[in-house]
Amino acid sequence: MTASTSSVLKDSLNKTTFSFDESQRTALFNQVKTQHGLLFAADIKALCAQYTITHDELLRACLPVASLFAVAPISHFLVGAVVVGIDCDDAINFYFGANVEFAKQPLSLVVHAEQSAINNAWLKGAQTIVQIAISDAPCGYCRQFMNELADAEKFDILLPDQQFKLNQLLPHAFGPKDLGNNYSLFNPAPQTQIFEANTDIDTALTKLALTAYVPYTANYCAVKITTFDNGCFYGCYAENAAYSPSLAPLQSAISQLHLAGLSMNDTTVKSIELLQTKGVENQLHVSESVLANYSNLPALIAYSLALIKTC
Ligand SMILES: [Zn+2]
Known part of the structure; x- marks a missing residue:
């Protein structure tokens, strides 16, 4: 894979947007699969150097790769999400996620891509979330799910060509404190x-x-x-x-x-x-x-x- 074979697209704002071509996407998908939904800090550094792109360009380019993990027999709508999290060694990793649907079961049982990526970061030891990139605008359900996170007021939400804070997408929110809970996902009460x-x-x-x-x-x-x-x-x-x-x-x-x-x-x-x-x-x-x-x-x-x- 070389940078010269990658495609460079012009979006509606006339900014250049990096994206992987199909063979690069497949190779990265296989790497992430082998690493169980993770790109480590060293991988991120290597990919940014290989394609001469910034961290955020790589992050957005990873979204179509994340969506390849989707299992969507009902909607056939493949959603990818990538959480940028800091682990206990202060390393910044990419934690992938994708939607999972269950045919002939209630729609309320599905896993949304943002949940999948946040869950992946949580289970794999991320301590802090700094960015969440999503291939499509988050639904109300996911905005509410993200509002339970310890860093809900801080992290950036990146869409393919826009960026938000959660309070812009979920104003006047209902959250843990409204139920008297001073803890949060990624900052739970001490276990006794x-x-x-x-x-x-x-x-x-x-x-x-x-x-x-x-x-x-x-x-x-x-x-x-x-x-x-x-x-x-x-x-x-x-x-x-x-x-x-x-x-x-x-x-x-x-x-x-x-x-x-x-x-x-x-x-x-x-x-x-x-x-x-x-x-x-x-x-x-x-x-x-x-x-x-x-x-x-x-x-x-x-x-x-x-x-x-x-x-
Ligand atoms: Zn959702």
């Missing part, structure tokens, strides 16, 4: 509980469930999808003050699986486990509905464990 012991459950799953962002129901829960050949994919519950844009842990895990280029089918998926908090379970039926979208998958294994105070 652990699950009761259960040797049947993977400790990675119990650890992840304890990091769920569940200020409204307290149902700390997570999902583990084990594949035959490609390891495990985890998802975690992320709630929202408006309730309906909450991201369920199964959808979170399925989105992660797709970002590795895998599909939910019986030749890929070996088992699916859901861990919930005893007494406040709310994810079993919604998980079963989502799984009804697929045939021949292994039955969902659901656990409920009590929480124990540690201090």
Whole structure:
């Protein structure tokens, strides 16, 4: 791939806009897939140097690549999103996301591209979000989902040829503080509980469930999808003050699986486990509905464990 083979387009404002050609896009898609929906700081630096483009030009050019991860059997509308996040080593990475739809299931179960990218950044250890680039204007649901983020007032939202702050897209917003919650996604309340012991459950799953962002129901829960050949994919519950844009842990895990280029089918998926908090379970039926979208998958294994105070 060379810069000379990349296409340079003129948009309506007569600015030059960099975009990858098809073979470059495919190569980058394969790289991101191998890295499970991630471009690391070193990759970003190398790509900017290779194509002689800025960080923001690369970010926008990555949107059509992100949209290749979309699974949209209902709308056939492929949406890509890329979160720019800073990890615990102060490295700036790109976290990809794309929409996931479930045929013959309620539309409310779908994962939007922005949710997918934010979930990807969250699960992969981003500490701060500085930019969210999206291939199309965010819907109201996604604006509300973004309003739950710790950096909601700060990060930039980049569309293909415009840039906004969230308060421009969601004025007079309803958010966590309106429900008396002073915490937020990426800045949760300190965890003061652990699950009761259960040797049947993977400790990675119990650890992840304890990091769920569940200020409204307290149902700390997570999902583990084990594949035959490609390891495990985890998802975690992320709630929202408006309730309906909450991201369920199964959808979170399925989105992660797709970002590795895998599909939910019986030749890929070996088992699916859901861990919930005893007494406040709310994810079993919604998980079963989502799984009804697929045939021949292994039955969902659901656990409920009590929480124990540690201090
Ligand atoms: Zn949306």
